[in-house]
Amino acid sequence: MKFIQKLPIEARLNPSKHPVPTVWSEGGYSYRVQFECMASDYSILIECDRVDLVIEAAKKAIIEAWRIEHKFSRYQVDNTFSMIHSWPDVKQTLDQETAQLMLFSYHAHQVSGGLFDITSGILRQAWRFDGSDNLPSPEQIQTSLVHVGWEKLGWSPQSPDQLCLPKGMELDFGGIGKEYAVDKMLKLSLSIFGDVPVAVLINGGGDIACSGPRLDGQGWRVGIESLKADHTSDQIISLSSGALATSGDRHRFLLKSGVRYSHVLNPLTGWPVEKAPRSVTVAAPNCVNAGILATLSLLQGNNADAFLKSLAVPYWIYSERG
Amino acid sequence: MSKHFMLMGVIGITFLITGCSEMGVKAWERDVLAQQEMSLINEPVESSLNDHVYFSKEASSGGQGFGGGGCGCN
Amino acid sequence: MVVKGLEVAVVAVTKTMKKNHELAKVLAAASCALIGSLSTAHAEESWDVDSAFLLYSESDGRVSAAEPVISATKNYDSETRLNVKLVADTLTGASANGATPSDEAQTFTSPSGNGTYTAAVGDQPLDDTFRDTRVALSSNWNAPINRDWAYGVGGYVSKEHDYQSLGVSSSVSRYLNQKNTTLTLGLGAANDTINPEGGVPTGLFQVPESASSSEFAQRDDSESKSIMDAVFGLTQVVNRNTIMQFNYSINTSSGYLTDPYKILSVIDDDSTGNNYGGNYTVNNRNLYLYEKRPDSRLKQSLYWQTKHQFDNNDILDVSYRYMFDDWGITSHTIDAKYRFRFDHQYLEPQLRWYSQSKADFYHRYLDSSAYTEVDFASADYRLGDLDTYTIGLRYGYQFADETEFYTRFSLYHQESSGDDGYGKLTSQELYPGLDAAMLMIGYKF
Numbered sequence: 001m002k003f004i005q006k007l008p009i010e011a012r013l014n015p016s017k018h019p020v021p022t023v024w025s026e027g028g029y030s031y032r033v034q035f036e037c038m039a040s041d042y043s044i045l046i047e048c049d050r051v052d053l054v055i056e057a058a059k060k061a062i063i064e065a066w067r068i069e070h071k072f073s074r075y076q077v078d079n080t081f082s083m084i085h086s087w088p089d090v091k092q093t094l095d096q097e098t099a100q101l102m103l104f105s106y107h108a109h110q111v112s113g114g115l116f117d118i119t120s121g122i123l124r125q126a127w128r129f130d131g132s133d134n135l136p137s138p139e140q141i142q143t144s145l146v147h148v149g150w151e152k153l154g155w156s157p158q159s160p161d162q163l164c165l166p167k168g169m170e171l172d173f174g175g176i177g178k179e180y181a182v183d184k185m186l187k188l189s190l191s192i193f194g195d196v197p198v199a200v201l202i203n204g205g206g207d208i209a210c211s212g213p214r215l216d217g218q219g220w221r222v223g224i225e226s227l228k229a230d231h232t233s234d235q236i237i238s239l240s241s242g243a244l245a246t247s248g249d250r251h252r253f254l255l256k257s258g259v260r261y262s263h264v265l266n267p268l269t270g271w272p273v274e275k276a277p278r279s280v281t282v283a284a285p286n287c288v289n290a291g292i293l294a295t296l297s298l299l300q301g302n303n304a305d306a307f308l309k310s311l312a313v314p315y316w317i318y319s320e321r322g
Numbered sequence: 323m324s325k326h327f328m329l330m331g332v333i334g335i336t337f338l339i340t341g342c343s344e345m346g347v348k349a350w351e352r353d354v355l356a357q358q359e360m361s362l363i364n365e366p367v368e369s370s371l372n373d374h375v376y377f378s379k380e381a382s383s384g385g386q387g388f389g390g391g392g393c394g395c396n
Numbered sequence: 397m398v399v400k401g402l403e404v405a406v407v408a409v410t411k412t413m414k415k416n417h418e419l420a421k422v423l424a425a426a427s428c429a430l431i432g433s434l435s436t437a438h439a440e441e442s443w444d445v446d447s448a449f450l451l452y453s454e455s456d457g458r459v460s461a462a463e464p465v466i467s468a469t470k471n472y473d474s475e476t477r478l479n480v481k482l483v484a485d486t487l488t489g490a491s492a493n494g495a496t497p498s499d500e501a502q503t504f505t506s507p508s509g510n511g512t513y514t515a516a517v518g519d520q521p522l523d524d525t526f527r528d529t530r531v532a533l534s535s536n537w538n539a540p541i542n543r544d545w546a547y548g549v550g551g552y553v554s555k556e557h558d559y560q561s562l563g564v565s566s567s568v569s570r571y572l573n574q575k576n577t578t579l580t581l582g583l584g585a586a587n588d589t590i591n592p593e594g595g596v597p598t599g600l601f602q603v604p605e606s607a608s609s610s611e612f613a614q615r616d617d618s619e620s621k622s623i624m625d626a627v628f629g630l631t632q633v634v635n636r637n638t639i640m641q642f643n644y645s646i647n648t649s650s651g652y653l654t655d656p657y658k659i660l661s662v663i664d665d666d667s668t669g670n671n672y673g674g675n676y677t678v679n680n681r682n683l684y685l686y687e688k689r690p691d692s693r694l695k696q697s698l699y700w701q702t703k704h705q706f707d708n709n710d711i712l713d714v715s716y717r718y719m720f721d722d723w724g725i726t727s728h729t730i731d732a733k734y735r736f737r738f739d740h741q742y743l744e745p746q747l748r749w750y751s752q753s754k755a756d757f758y759h760r761y762l763d764s765s766a767y768t769e770v771d772f773a774s775a776d777y778r779l780g781d782l783d784t785y786t787i788g789l790r791y792g793y794q795f796a797d798e799t800e801f802y803t804r805f806s807l808y809h810q811e812s813s814g815d816d817g818y819g820k821l822t823s824q825e826l827y828p829g830l831d832a833a834m835l836m837i838g839y840k841f
Contacts, residue, residue: 005348010357052574053543055348078796100430107426111419183431191473194543289427293420310416346576346633354637354705359735362631362641362701364713367446367467368790368804370483371836374463375452379810381752381778382727384645385699385717388584388625393530394559395487 001026007033007055013063015070015079021062023055029215033058037065038178040205044189047215048198057189061202064188068181071097072173074121081173088167091154099161101173101180106157108176108292109150115299116292117150120267121172127272129263133256141270148267179245179291182209186287201239209243209287224281224316235316239283245290247298248279248318264298275302275319283314363387444469448838450485455831458522459489475546476539483532490522494658494775495684496761496817497521497824498675502682507657508594509607520828523657530556536565544571548582561588565625576633584625591618592656599688600773603659605681621651637706643699650692658687660775663821665763673819676764685762687774695721711735724756725779733790740794746806748786755779760814760826777812777827785809788834800840808832 007021021035026045031054033044044061046054071080080098094102108116126136126144147168154164165171173180182204189200190211201210201220210220219238224246247264261272280297284290293313300307308315347355354360363369363386377383378395445468452461463485470478493504495515502515506525515521534552541547546569554561563586570579590596594607595615604611627645634640662676662683675682701715717729728751735744757772758779767773788806795801812827 052348104426104430107422111422180430187431196543284427285424286427286431288430289424292423292427296419307416311420313420345635346573347636348574355633355639357705359711359737360639360703360705362639362703366479367448367465367481367838368836370481371448371450371463371465374483374485375808375832375834376750376784379778379808380727380750380782380784381721381725381755382695382697382717382719382729382750384625384627384647384695385643385697385719385729386641386701386715388565388582388627388645393532393554393561394528394556394588394590 001032007059009059009062014066016066018066035062038069038205042205043203045201046198048193048196050196053192053196057192060192061185061189064184065181068177068184072177084165084171088165091162091164094161094163096161101176102155103157103160104176112296114268115266116296117148117267118172118175119150119153119169120148120265121174122147122170123265123270127265135256145270175295176288176291178204179207179287182207182287186211207245207287207291208239210239210241213240242283242285243287243290244281244283245287245294246279246281247294266299273299273301277304277317277319279318280304281316444471446838446840448836451835453833454489457489459487459491461485461487479536481534484530486529488527490524492777493521493523494660494687495521496661496821496826499820505603505605507592509604509612518824528556530554545569558592559588559590561586578631580629582627586623587620589618589620590652597656597686599654600685603684603686619652621649621653623647623649638702638704641701645697647695653691653693654687654689655776658774658776659684660687660759660773661761662764662767663761663817665765665818673817673821685767687776688772689757689774690723690772693721693723695719709737725752725754727752742792744790746788746790750784752782754781761817781813783811802838804836806834808834
């Protein structure tokens with residue numbers, strides 16, 4: 001891999017002040033653009049003989065990823081996320097993109113019987129998954145649960161851009177934001193090439209989407225981490241269409257009296273899902289789809305494997321027992 | 323007319339010396355030129371208001387784009 | 397507490413398991429809807445609006461104008477956009493009618509023929525019936541054809557009480573050299589109709605005393621002119637901080653190009669008489685003639701512009717235009733702007749200098765011994781030798797939500813020159829200057 005150039009992006013399009021992305025050559029017409037987003041390493045792999053278009057596409061994709069990151073970040077003061085939360089208890093009009101994300105979240109909430117709930121982010125105020133043994137008290141959890149529950153939102157699928165957010169509640173798009181960004185990056189970067197032959201793969205910190213096989217007709221070689229320290233269970237698979245997404249707890253857990261509490265919280269109880277797999281990777285036509293299936297399977301706890309089987313999608317699961 | 327051709331000659335030479343194909347930047351060096359402020363007409367509303375004033379007060383118009391007009395003021 | 401929570405969860409899981417197939421289908425459809433909706437949900441696809449208000453005021457209570465404008469641009473992507481612009485302007489005040497000042501008070505017939513206005517001894521003759529409101533609507537569409545080509549089309553319509561204009565334009569651009577060079581060919585066509593108050597006067601004919609004169613009776617109601625434009629442009633990226641443009645344009649007008657409200661004084665050039673240099677009279681009436689211009693004009697111009705951004709982010713924008721036409725007018729224009737950029741603000745001083753030489757048929761006045769021999773004549777100072785200067789300052793403030801407030805103040809000065817006449821005329825101010833102030837206030841959102 002040979003370093004070619006830095007890829008400077010205007011400061012106003014880099015609101016989170018990430019380092020300058022870099023462009024690398026992997027030989028032939030194969031390029032890799034690396035950058036940072038949502039606290040992860042992102043890379044864009046493009047095969048095309050028009051380097052000017054490669055750069056243009058990468059730039060467009062990076063700007064888009066950073067835009068989404070900033071828009072829905074919980075740590076910014078002047079973004080859509082903070083705007084929504086600064087008007088509790090009144091009817092507000094959402095922009096179209098946020099409305100679409102609400103609509104998706106609604107469907108995911110409905111079909112999961114309430115297990116997927118973007119209002120549950122607030123539970124993390126009680127649960128701090130820092131590897132310690134500090135469990136919250138049942139009172140703390142009950143206090144948080146008052147502000148959790150999709151059905152408490154003043155929102156309906158008939159008018160998805162109208163929202164009344166009860167005071168104290170929080171919408172957390174973090175659970176789908178990364179996958180959404182990957183899909184959008186792929187779509188936007190492809191729009192640059194027109195009828196020029198091209199193959200693109202977006203890797204957003206392990207969540208992956210590709211445009212199809214590589215230019216030589218082979219699949220992309222993608223590693224699936226087992227999360228085990230010795231990587232003995234790592235697998236290399238060949239991806240020639242669609243997307244992959246991984247959900248897992250990595251290092252985010254609590255350990256008390258020999259019980260490992262994963263960071264996957266059940267929004268109905270406020271408690272971590274017991275016996276959830278360490279990590280699940282699912283393949284689906286797009287990254288948002290793969291991501292939601294991976295997340296929902298974790299929420300099934302012990303039943304994750306059976307759940308994934310019944311979906312008839314390719315998946316890779318790693319549980320505590322390895 | 324000789325004056326006109328001379329002027330064209332001067333500008334033509336500038337291009338000959340540097341050579342168009344040797345000028346320019348790579349795609350990833352467009353960060354500065356991509357700024358809205360660096361577009362040739364970066365304030366179109368101001369430009370059109372000014373052009374309108376000059377069109378109605380002077381005998382020349384246009385040059386940068388079309389020749390203005392649509393006004394009985396000249 | 398824990399046990400109860402788990403029971404709820406187990407119930408939920410069991411319910412979900414039964415619907416897993418439906419679940420997969422719903423989520424696949426919902427995710428496709430989300431991703432598929434991207435093309436319409438994209439943030440760049442909003443309207444960018446630039447609204448501004450211009451106040452224009454000439455000294456000595458001559459023309460003043462108020463001009464609101466609203467321009468909305470929809471960006472579909474970096475190269476595809478639609479712009480719609482609406483401009484209105486209202487003019488009031490008085491403008492020079494072309495006659496010379498005199499050592500006697502002068503009375504002029506108003507354009508409609510239904511009244512008169514006067515100029516006192518030594519005063520510039522100003523037509524104070526000047527008043528107009530104009531509304532103009534224009535629209536432009538620009539889009540790529542493919543990687544190397546782009547096109548644009550546009551149209552406008554404008555309406556005043558005595559003037560209508562309808563125009564269309566189109567352009568095609570070719571990108572070369574990795575988009576560092578752009579060649580553009582633009583074509584435009586417009587058709588204007590003028591229906592002056594009182595009808596279309598006869599060129600070089602004596603201004604009659606009133607509308608009851610036979611000259612009024614034979615007038616047409618309206619005239620028209622057509623305009624064709626062609627622009628050939630070359631835009632070149634010079635380096636990372638510099639871009640340059642070079643345009644050649646040609647513009648032809650044909651039809652009625654005369655200003656129906658402008659007249660000329662005929663001056664007595666009999667150096668033996670005691671009215672030498674005074675207004676020439678026929679039947680005890682001062683002789684004023686309607687102006688008359690050729691019915692075609694071919695203008696050509698060369699335009700060069702360079703923009704450069706310095707290491708401190710300041711931007712210099714310099715342009716030069718050379719124009720010449722077959723009326724004998726040549727002009728030079730130099731325009732320079734320098735934008736000091738700060739974190740959320742900018743300050744932009746501007747300077748412009750313009751100089752033109754007179755049209756062949758420009759005459760400040762006509763001689764009584766020769767006025768019957770001219771084919772064309774106009775005393776419109778805008779066709780005479782003229783220098784103008786603009787000095788301006790623009791300030792802008794960009795808010796955190798990417799909206800911008802801006803204001804610009806500028807002073808405009810005109811200086812005319814020409815021959816000073818003879819006899820009594822030499823004591824008159826034939827080439828008065830003109831000063832105007834402009835204030836623009838705008839908001840982009």
